[in-house]
Amino acid sequence: MANTETALKEAMTSIEGAIGVALVDYNSGMALGTLGGGKELDLNVAAAGNTDVMRAKVRAMEMLNIQESIEDILITLGSQYHLMRPLTGRSGKGLFLYLALDRKRANLAMARHRLRAVEESLEV
Template sequence: MAGIDGALKDAMALGAALVDSTSGMALGMVGDSAGLDLQLAAAGTTDVVRAHQRAAEALGLHGEALEDSLATLTHQYHLVRPLTSPGGNDLFLHLVLDRARANLAMARHHVRRIDAELVA
């Protein structure tokens, strides 16, 4: 089982944060890419996660859960995954990937593995 810091380092991203979706606070962060404010990204992404949850409720998508969400920027991908592992309630993982080097299929596979192994 991986701890928060180990799981985030394992993500091999420009930056990664484990975020509490109730407060918008990052519980753990790794990465020091220039121009990347992970605290600000965590807070902004919290609003996106909440919007997805409200939309699913409004649409009556019972039994359906947000598996992950992707924002595609000019030079980055932002991959967000609400955690489903025990102890992961109200937490999500936010990965910032270099678009030129990232493999999205592998990144999605990797965050699923982190979710399964994470001990919060």
């Protein structure tokens, strides 16, 4: 089992095209850990903003009485992919991984696969 810092490093090094990654508490909108980002992407701002996306999807599923869990949420931009993956373990309730990818360098299917592996190995 990996701690937050190790898991974020694994995401940045094992996922081709990774720009930045964060572990986010979607109750508060705070990033509990970040790696990457920089001038082109403020991960703390992204964490707060994408918390609204996660909350909205959870609310919509509740209103629709959908009893399934969210595997991941994908936002496609002209030059980037943004992935959000809720943590499924009991200790990760209310947390999600946020990953930004350079669309030209990333393989979306592999990124989703690797992010799932990172999420499964993460112990909070």
